[in-house]
Amino acid sequence: MDNVKFTIVIPTRNRSETLKYCLMTCINQNYNNYEIIVSDNCSSDNTKEVVKSLNCNKIRYYKTKEVLPMTKNYQFALEKVKGEYVIYLGDDDGLHFHALDLLNEVINLVRVPVINWRLDHYEWPGYLLRNFENLIKISNVSSSTKSGFFSGKEKIKKVLKFEEKFNVLPMLYMNSAIKVDFIKQIEEKNVGIFDSCEPDVYSGLVTAYYVKEYFYLNFPVSIGGSSKNSTGMTQITALKENKITHEFNELNKKFGLEFKPTFYKITFSETSLVDDAIRYAFNKFLPQNDEFIVDYKALIVNLVNDVKQCCEYYYEETEAVFKEILEYIYETVKDKFSEEITLFFKNEILKKLKPLKKYDFDKRFLPHFDKDYLILDGNKFKVADIYGAAQISDMVLNFDERVNEYKGKLKKVTRCMNEISKYKNIGICGANCHGKILVKLLKNINDVEEHNIYFFDSDKNKWGTKIEQYTINNLELIKKMNIDKVVICSYTYQEEIYETLKDLIDDSRIMKLYERDEEFYFDILV
Template sequence: MTQPITVIIPTRERADTLQHCLETAVRQDCDRLQILVSDNASSPATRAVVEGFADPRVRYVNTGQRLSMAHNFEFALSQVDQGWIVMLGDDDGLVAGRLEPTVAVLEDSGLQALSSETCFYNWPRVTSDREPALTVPLETRVDVVRSGDAVEDILKLVRPKARLPQTYTGGIVHADVIRAGRAKDGTFYQSQIPDIYSSFAITASVERYLYSKAPFAIAGRSSHSIGAALFKLEKNAFLEEGLIPFHPDFPTDEIGTLSFSMPAIQFECHTQAAFLHQGKTGVLKQRMLDVMMANTRTEHAEMLRWGRQFAAQHGLDYDLAIRRIPAVLRQGKLLGGWRAFRNLFECARLYPGDPWPLANVHEASETAAALLAHPPSRIGSTVTTLKRRYT
């Protein structure tokens, strides 16, 4: 039985990029496609963009009041109860013609979740000439991955062999997995960082998932992007309304946030998902401290104070964690360096000024599809990248 594919686009006051994101969705050649735009109480411009498509597959819902990002994601997920779920950021997109074939591969595997490599698109005015405007992975391998192995890599600070599936750009998950990951109160997201949390919730609910090196989605970076603004020592506007509290194992008294450290956020999200794997995180608190401090810029006194507070709360050896920083960093670099080097040869890159249409994510979607259909020379692309980077 053919199951529906729902593309969910949570949005908030980004009508300019949403227009082009939606364009990449409605132009997919997919008979079973449904598109849901979840508007987080934006101005009328957002609804006008959605209604401007006049497409019966597009459905608009509004939260009715301003919510945190996690609660907007939750509201959007609550609107879908069957089939495959794909979630996009409102400055992201789908590669032209790639959604239906990717879902078909997932269905043939008999698995319920997929993660993929993504194209990466820098919207105009957020990049320099040295940075690619569009990066397109060219590999096509598809692997079955044990969830436990992939999570272990993440928590050891090893660049993972496979991305974790998530309810965000580059992930596909069945609605049954979302149901399995809900808490007793019926909510799925238990952390204020919903995309990262969803990775641990999904992998706690499925023993194996599919990992595709071939991209079907484009991760965009625009002037609206949250990711670049997240890692600062203050709370961000998108998190202000109705926050899900950080897990009590992670103190926030002094600076009010964990956003100074990606490992801190990953450990917090994994700990919040502990109820899905019988209450066990599988990571010692001392190891958490070692990894978090190794990836904290030590010139920030606030970060060092936070590390001391975490150590004191759990009876850990803070000074030992500081001494272990060089060893932890060496491990991460040795294990991740080779994969980073290979990445140079596995992607095509286009730069500002190249003769390709790249004015918005929809144009990037069409360009990415063309590059995937007719891959350029990998050696030539690598040489161009090195020249741009180092000259």
């Protein structure tokens, strides 16, 4: 297939029982121009037979000649990609059926190399935390974080300070579609997209650092699955090394990938995994300066919380282990950090630490809404896998109708931007979020240097101040300036502004974003 828009990459090893349903979500897309790569890391189960049984000509199956570390298998698959954009999924994850269709419309509008979104979640039957088994968490599209453009470097700073979790980063794993040419540009700097023991976290740091801005889509696209054999979930819930973590660690050692977080003996903490990826990033590309600083107090707080939570899963056997680990953390803090941080650990963490409490595996989480998710009990809908979770999500939230509404608004914004971008000298009337978004979209449709942009507002308190790098001017100045088209960036006051502008310039030079009584469609961005 030539000119493929999307490649979905699914690295897998000996997990055919979940891979089948992951693939089913991928081959049932409401879109056609894509391929699927299954990168089989030398499995000994029936992975190849499962792939073949689906009888889908979009799937290309590759098997490594030997067992590789996760990072190397990810890279092995990347070299086979033909698509313009690539998405990586775990073999227990899935896509919503509208995913590629919606992403295609978004890319046509925003034209950036990285599209990112918040994950939905599904906990497979057999998941370690059995009170979460078969729960489906679907993102609330009415949440406070709207779609829009984000600075990658600003996101990194928040992750380094542990103000936000690593999964807000635009990772080449589950939560982003990344342009392949952009990845190649990074690789030309002698920086690999997966070069650490944690390819998901590390790829998010790499992408965020090298992309100027990425687009965050506040709409469900993919479902992150957690199953009993998930490597990531096993890593952060297994107090002792097991078969999965043993193989993961030994393969990394064999291929020279050293696990080297600050507290290297603690391998079962999400914070340790993030710390390891951060240290690799500092070694490879991230400058060690005043711009990018790790908040080690916050790191230690998160680490202790991780350890405590994991110990509570195995309460009967871990009270002594917990004390032992705390002593190790204390000794490491004394050895590696300042007296201030040592005192912080003693006074703010150890002295205030509550005793271990046995985790209640029988406390079932009931279906409910919260500010971020709708949480459903898959058992009530006879769901047993991620394909079923995708089907129920589609049915309950009526995604067909919601996606069509969203796409309709995207197309209206796209038409507006294509019209505006025809002009050299552009006036933007309304120094607000509308105006900011217009400038960002213009940057991506055409080089912003191709346009002369002028902001105007009727509020005299704004005159002389700036929005982005542009000075806000008095509306009266419009009649003295050689402006090709003045765009009214207001929904509520559009007609009022239009009447004012008609007294200043010819009607043919004025552009409204909305027809009379038309719905507010820029709400997908502002």
